[in-house]
Amino acid sequence: MISGFVDCGRIESARGYFDKMPQKNNISWMAMISGYSKCGDVESANVLFSKLPKKDLLSFNAMISCLVKNSKPKEALQLFDQMLKHHVDIQPDKLTLVSVISACSQLGDLRFGSWIESYMKSIKVERDDHLCTALIDLYAKCGNVQKASELFNSLEKKDVVAYSAMILGFGINSKIDEATKLFKSMVDARIPPNSATFTGLLTGYCHAGLVEEGYKCFAMMKDHKLTPSTDHYATMVDLLARAGRLKEAYEMITSMPMQPHTGVWGALLLACKVHNNAQLGEIAAKHCLELEPETTAYYSLLADIYASVGKWGEARNLRKVVKEKKLRNLPGSSWMESTT
Secondary structure (H helix, E strand, O other), X not given: OHHHHHHOOOHHHHHHHHHHOOOOOHHHHHHHHHHHHHOOOHHHHHHHHHHOOOOOHHHHHHHHHXXXXXXXXXXXHHHHHHHHHHOOOOOOOHHHHHHHHHHHHHHOOHHHHXXXXXXXXXXXXXXXXXXXXXXXXXXXXXXXXXXXXXXXXXXXXXXXXXXXXXXXXXXXXXXXHHHHHHHXXXXXXXXXXXXXXXXXXXXXXXXXXXXXXXXXXXXXXXXXXXXXXXXXXXXXXHHHHHOXXXXXXXXXXXXXXXXXXXXXXXXXXXXXXXXXXXXXXXXXXXXXXXXXXXXXXXXXXXXXXXXXXXXXXXXXXXXXXXXXXXXXXOXXXXXXXXXX
């Protein structure tokens, strides 16, 4: 019943049913934690997990996975460490280790990721394709493309997740030729690409500065019945902006069918600094500050843009704002104290 509510997106109904249950087993607790994970409510999942009377491997796996999927890798590794130290009767399994390796990938922590690989051997966990794919992602994101390629080639069955991880690995390491060759092999093998596959390709074109190829790749998503996400648009904006095609980048943002996030506007703002474009820089900074009003870096970037085009007064005013905001946020300091 709880899972049914969760699948329909009715998390409050699921929680209401859960609270009324006279007896709860670990499966019902896990279903609620997974439900909160799906809707991005990590805090509620964490509170629920802390109240779980008897924690087992399944509940730890659910909570660690929740943290990883919601971009909280540090917290995931802390919970894994807690599990090893305070629950010695619980031994991690493949699902635990896949999540932990993914957390290392998000952090770019190859040292701990390599330790996990050794730890797997010590507890006699055999490396299957799922663990291999997680390790491919880790090594690729940490710059060891050769090791990632070796792992990819060792896979018994290459699925869309493995292909996408390797394509992204080539992309972020400026190996666009290898990325496109692997994409062709994937299509030839009749494995349909997904959203992550195109993230990898577009990232590769962005790093290589290949604008026209990036446009073709972006348009190709429709051929595979995929709709570009905000992150795909962000990568295209970054590609255009790096190439100095700021007007096109701005037009792409305004054509987006969804609300751009700060990654999109931030890419344009950074490029405006590089290319000394105060007009578009003002627009980009305005949107960034509307989304993240307390981030002083946007003021600093716009101040640098103003200074680069000789608008010294505007640059001074913005730097004053940055200084005041930093003083206001100092522990133990009040706004009144900082201005007297």
